[in-house]
Amino acid sequence: MSKLKIIVSLITFLAHTMFAYAQFNDSTHHYIKYSTTGIVNKTNSANSFVLSNALRYSLKKNRTALNSNNSWVYGIQKKLVTNNDFNSTLDFNILHKDSSAFYYWGLLNYDISTSLNINSRIQSGLGVAYSFIDNNNWFVNLSTGFLYEHSNIQNTDDIKTQYSTTRLSARFRYRLALSSNIVLDGTHFYQPSLQYSNDYIIKSINTLTVKVRKWLGVTAAANYNKISYTNRENLIITFGFTAEDFF
Template identity: 25%
Template sequence: MLSVVAHAQNQQQPDTTLIVYNGQLTGAYSRGGVNRTLISTTQAVMFTRGKHLGLPLNGSFIYGKQDRLLKERELLLNATPYYYKGRFRAYAIGGFERSNLRGITDRVQLGAGPGWAFYSDTLGREVSVSNLFIREKTDFLDGTQQITARNSVRLKVAYSIKILTLSSITFYQPSLEDFNNYRFSNLTTLALKVTKTLAVNFSYNYTHESQYSEGKVPDNTNVTLGVSYATKR
């Protein structure tokens, strides 16, 4: 999908709108020593208008039980409209999150900031960095609330060759009021294209939060293998 989007962006006319959809579904079930059920899905829609405007919409949901007890119920939604011209990027962001693993009942983020592409081409290969300033409100399961401003640094690396696509996005988000309050996350996905619209995906997702609800843990790692579907019009 990355190569399709990049190529289309470079070929679009000023009055052209392109829509690209990508969806992934994975699941796991086991019985015996450990009884576990897990379902995971990610959905993404990319709108591009003309040669300079883009609007990615992304969502993910994970639901999992272990020995019939709820362990994972993770929801993440975000929109990151941007303006690009040459190597320069200007981003805005709006996000909503819930996490049973990290004890988050509601988290809302709003922000904006610049970005820069060190390298990009029509094949979807890219190395870019952005630095956004965000305002964030988090309500935890234990009843506490945290409101803070963060500096959100993102490193994006994308590489594609023939039927293989590698994508990696890394975030470092310290609070501007207390640098001991920070978050770090990485999502790396390797996609093997099977047909024009179907691909097999391997994903590694790691998150660390220095502030978390009592009884929860600061680190979480997910490794998934599944199938994705992509189309454009």
């Protein structure tokens, strides 16, 4: 059995085990968040738009959590598709038995991206994380681990290439409540290949949300991605709405 199949099987088993255990317990907590943002530009000579949709669902029980994140970005400029980017991630967290700040994580991710020349990519991995601050106003978290990746891409010569690699994955997350109604949060990744020195991934997401209701906010988002292997990058700045609820 390949490394990829082993890691995927392990993560799938653990995720199903956690979900089955949590969904029948009264103390289980759920969180759902949906955001839709975009930009439309219309002139006499050309029209363009970018629409971004994201859905997050979290299920927590005591010292475990299961998270699902899905996003889709679609853009057109001068009647040409510039973005058709889909990402789906399933991950789990297990707190260390002697700490409320240190936890283990596992991840399974699938994405395709027209703008980054990714026909398909799957990543799976395991690692550890530590929350330096975690309160109502501040959240600061750093994680690291290893990912196994298999990709089908368009290389710099526009030729389809399939390749696999193992990556170090470093992630920095923060959340800052500037006031009771204004929240700034971000997630930043750096994922260099352990086999190829010129192969790395950079991903940065920042959002600023102003709440107009307890469950509804106006959001500005900046999303940056760079894939060195395909020599492609994108920067998307959008505005829209975010709805979220705990239950």
